[in-house]
Amino acid sequence: MSAAWITVIATGVGTVVLKAVGPVGVAGRELPPRVASLLSMVGPAILAALVVTETFAHGRSLVVDARIAGVAAGAAAVLLRAPLWAVVLAGAVATAAVRALS
Amino acid sequence: MRKGLRLIAPLLPAAFAIGASFGVLARASHFSAVAAVVMSATTFAGSSQVAAASILGAGGGIAAAVLAALLLNLRYTPMGVVVAQSFHGLPVWRRLAQAQLLVDESWALAGGGTKRFDRRMMLGMGAAMWFAWVGGTAAGAVLGSVVNDVSAFGLDGAFAALFLALLIAQVANRRALAAAVLGAAIAAALTPLTPPGLPIIVATAAVLVGWTRG
Numbered sequence: 001m002s003a004a005w006i007t008v009i010a011t012g013v014g015t016v017v018l019k020a021v022g023p024v025g026v027a028g029r030e031l032p033p034r035v036a037s038l039l040s041m042v043g044p045a046i047l048a049a050l051v052v053t054e055t056f057a058h059g060r061s062l063v064v065d066a067r068i069a070g071v072a073a074g075a076a077a078v079l080l081r082a083p084l085w086a087v088v089l090a091g092a093v094a095t096a097a098v099r100a101l102s
Numbered sequence: 103m104r105k106g107l108r109l110i111a112p113l114l115p116a117a118f119a120i121g122a123s124f125g126v127l128a129r130a131s132h133f134s135a136v137a138a139v140v141m142s143a144t145t146f147a148g149s150s151q152v153a154a155a156s157i158l159g160a161g162g163g164i165a166a167a168v169l170a171a172l173l174l175n176l177r178y179t180p181m182g183v184v185v186a187q188s189f190h191g192l193p194v195w196r197r198l199a200q201a202q203l204l205v206d207e208s209w210a211l212a213g214g215g216t217k218r219f220d221r222r223m224m225l226g227m228g229a230a231m232w233f234a235w236v237g238g239t240a241a242g243a244v245l246g247s248v249v250n251d252v253s254a255f256g257l258d259g260a261f262a263a264l265f266l267a268l269l270i271a272q273v274a275n276r277r278a279l280a281a282a283v284l285g286a287a288i289a290a291a292l293t294p295l296t297p298p299g300l301p302i303i304v305a306t307a308a309v310l311v312g313w314t315r316g
Contacts, residue, residue, distance in 0.1 A: 003164050004133040007154050010164075011171045012144035016202060018175050022182025023189040023201040031183050037277075039180050041309040044278040045285030046173050047269035049305030050153055052289040053298070054262035059161065060294050070259020071266055078267050085116035087267045088123060088260045095259025 066102060070095030106223035109211045110230050117148075117207075117231050118238035120264065124151055125242020126249070127257055131159030135243035142239035146205060146232060149268055150174040152261055157299035166299025173306055181209050188221040203228025277311065284308035 031039070055071050056062045073094035077087040121142060128138035133155065141151055150171035157167040182201055189197045203225050212224035249255070273279050285305035292301035 002132070002134075002137075003158055003167075004128075004131070004137045006164050007158060007167045007171075008133070008137050008141040008144070010168045011150065011154055012141065014168065014172045015145045015147055015150065015175045015178070016198075018172065019178045019182055019204050020198050020201040021179045022184070022186040023197040023204075024194055026183050026186045031180055036180050038309050039176060041278055041281040041311075042173060042176050042306055043272045044269060044282040045306050045308035046153075046170065046302060047149070047265050047272060048282035048286040048308075049289035049302045050149075050156075050265040051262055051269060052286045053160075053293060053302060054156060054258065054265055056290070057160070057293045057298065057301075059298070060296075062290065062293055066256070067259040067262055070256055071262045074260075074263020074266055077263070078270055083112070083116055084264070084267060085119045088120055088264050091263025092123075092256040092260035095256030096254060097256075099253065099256065 066095045066099035069098040106212065106220075106226040107230060110207065110227040113207050114230060114234040117234035118241075120148055121235040121238025122242030122245065123257060123260060124148065124155065125239040125244075126246035126255070127152060127159070127242075127261065128155045128239075129243055129246030130257075131155040133158075133243075135240075135247060138243040138246075139236060139240050142236045143232075145171070145175075146202065146235060147171075147175050147178070148235070149265065152264070153302070156261065157302070160298040162297055162299025166297070166303060170299060170302045173303065178204060181214060184215055185209070185219045185221070185224075188219050200225055203232065205231055207231055280311045281308045284311055 051071070055067050056064065070091035074087045074091040077090040082090070124142065125138050128141070129135065145151055153174055154167040154171040157170055182204060189200065192200070200221070205228055208224045208228035208231060211227055212221070213219045269282060273282055285308035288305040288308060289301040292304055
């Protein structure tokens, strides 16, 4: 089986379980506040890490290339309260434009 | 139900477009078109799918890709827990199936985290998002097999921008900001030292700032 298929199946099964824990397993109880608070920070920590690697990582080196233009354009779109699809489009257009020109 | 569809309608083109981008990315990361569509249909959580495909595409291992994706989806557990009461009385298999339609948008617009969470509304909105997301992925996966060089489309920069937008939406307080800054620093420091994917997973240790600051 290819790496892609193993990833698809393992991620799929894991996500089904994570989504079902509350509705199937917990009848109206709540997580301890401290656990809920820690879990709420996993998203910001990992998304910030992804911003760094998706912007600067090239294999094992950190480089500054056309992607930084895409992130800057995306950030500008966020500040202008653009919808998510427009943020993605701005990121793609800016990255492709800088890449074509450089 | 109708109110739910009206609320979710503006988000459907976004789900389709980002789904299509995921389809193209997945093809570039050596997913078959079928694998890309199956992932969208089963995982149905955009940021985690993009992260997994990016890590595999960058030469990271399967374990790193799966773990990063599941860490991103960890938020669905507390989100599911706070709306669990609305599933009361349904048979287990229906709860299991209906829980799969929980995504950020359907949860939030149906009143997730408030006392007025409307499960039926969440189901309608989640189903609409599912069709847009899976349909977009199929379109992108087909398109992705005819384009040779996806970097010309700037998709890598686009996904970096997407993650930034999702990050900004999640930084609701100073502790979340601290976790984000620390996570970014860990990722930058580890990138030259470890295989692709691992810096993202280790960055989750940044949540421990929450321990010390109580």
